[in-house]
Amino acid sequence: MSERLVIPLHREPAGPHLPPLDAASLPPTPPFLDAHGRPLRDLRISVTDRCNFRCSYCMPKEVFDKHYQYLPHSALLRFEEITRLAHILVQHGVQKIRLTGGEPLLRKDLERLIGQLATLRTPQGHALDLTLTTNGALLQRKAQQLRDAGLTRLTVSLDSLDDATFRAMNDVNFPVADVLAGIDAARSAGFENIKVNMVVKRSTNAKDIVPMARHFRGTGIALRFIEYMDVGATNGWCMDEVLPSAEVIARIHQVLPVVPLEPHTASATAQRWGYANAQGLYDPQLGEIGVISSVTRAFCHSCTRARLSTEGQLYLCRFAHQGWDLRSLLRGGASDDQISAAIAAIWAQRTDRYSELRAHAPAHMQTPGGHPRIEMSYIGG
Ligand code: SAM
Numbered sequence: 001m002s003e004r005l006v007i008p009l010h011r012e013p014a015g016p017h018l019p020p021l022d023a024a025s026l027p028p029t030p031p032f033l034d035a036h037g038r039p040l041r042d043l044r045i046s047v048t049d050r051c052n053f054r055c056s057y058c059m060p061k062e063v064f065d066k067h068y069q070y071l072p073h074s075a076l077l078r079f080e081e082i083t084r085l086a087h088i089l090v091q092h093g094v095q096k097i098r099l100t101g102g103e104p105l106l107r108k109d110l111e112r113l114i115g116q117l118a119t120l121r122t123p124q125g126h127a128l129d130l131t132l133t134t135n136g137a138l139l140q141r142k143a144q145q146l147r148d149a150g151l152t153r154l155t156v157s158l159d160s161l162d163d164a165t166f167r168a169m170n171d172v173n174f175p176v177a178d179v180l181a182g183i184d185a186a187r188s189a190g191f192e193n194i195k196v197n198m199v200v201k202r203s204t205n206a207k208d209i210v211p212m213a214r215h216f217r218g219t220g221i222a223l224r225f226i227e228y229m230d231v232g233a234t235n236g237w238c239m240d241e242v243l244p245s246a247e248v249i250a251r252i253h254q255v256l257p258v259v260p261l262e263p264h265t266a267s268a269t270a271q272r273w274g275y276a277n278a279q280g281l282y283d284p285q286l287g288e289i290g291v292i293s294s295v296t297r298a299f300c301h302s303c304t305r306a307r308l309s310t311e312g313q314l315y316l317c318r319f320a321h322q323g324w325d326l327r328s329l330l331r332g333g334a335s336d337d338q339i340s341a342a343i344a345a346i347w348a349q350r351t352d353r354y355s356e357l358r359a360h361a362p363a364h365m366q367t368p369g370g371h372p373r374i375e376m377s378y379i380g381g
Helices: 079-091 110-117 139-149 163-170 176-188 202-216 245-255 326-331 336-348 354-360
Strands: 042-046 096-100 129-134 153-157 195-200 222-227 258-260 271-275 288-292 305-308 313-315
Touching: 042 079, 079 110, 079 305, 079 326, 079 336, 096 110, 110 129, 110 139, 139 153, 139 176, 153 176, 163 176, 163 202, 195 202, 202 222, 202 245, 222 245, 245 258, 245 271, 245 288, 313 326, 326 336
Parallel strands: 042 096, 042 305, 096 129, 129 153, 153 195, 195 222, 222 288
Antiparallel strands: 258 271, 271 288, 305 313
């Protein structure tokens, strides 16, 4: 097998230099727009770099084996640190927080963090849209606690309903039935608007697209098909394995007719399609599906996301190779105003649009400067 380049996660943070923190740093004033006029609205927080699955497209077993060095506990942001940063970022416009990882349900006492984040309010006094992405393995056990702690929504990743295919894709022999039981437990716990994410790899689970669509149609669960992305440096990505969203929709439309729907928000990552009734009109009872086409239809121009890694690095793009080390500010005694001013300066100079640039130069899949990309399990999916 060819040697794969892995970014060590336990490295000393070596991100770009933070803006200078002088005593005169004033709290920034809105609007907080980046260099392309994009506001900051969404924050993804990775709460652990560990996962109990070994999906080949994300944390392949050959790399993430028993010798792999995960972050030591002391490197992880503590819940109070995460909440402090989240509070500051909410003042900058964040309205939605998604907890992710690794597998977020592996982080001990996660409900305590959710409880803290649930108390945050936007400058307009609104509660946050507080959601989480999970592989569902621990959901049966934890759904009620998550709900009671204040989690508002949930996304469950599930790549196939075919047990053999799913066990092979998660590569830890985990059965489909247990993920489905987790989804049921989430519904019983009171979660509405559950989403299911399916990453499609052409040669592995494309055959499962229609069975998945049939299974979730009419259940109130929105199934979303994600194009296999060139994240990280370990998954051996190649374009041949990407099934373009247009083809996913065509396959479904052949047997279960769908019509295009308007996006919920301008910055939504998914394009929505609704199941049609006999008259060819959207039938809300049948529900909807979504496609996330970050390879064939990049949406950098409307990207309003920032990502906070497990050890407190702020990344402005999923394909970034370096983050901004906010943990050193937190642990170095910076005030909220200083951290806030630093974040404002970081966001103001944001220029990235990796996926759009890649679309025009598919031969150059590395980040600017040829640096390897950060792994998804570290930066958060
Ligand atoms: N462990 C959680 C889970 O499975 O949902 C959260 C983290 S996971 C990295 C978040 C999402 O990223 C999952 O839906 C996963 O399928 C997706 N993902 C990981 N690697 C991907 C890739 N190369 N292309 C597309 N999606 C990917």
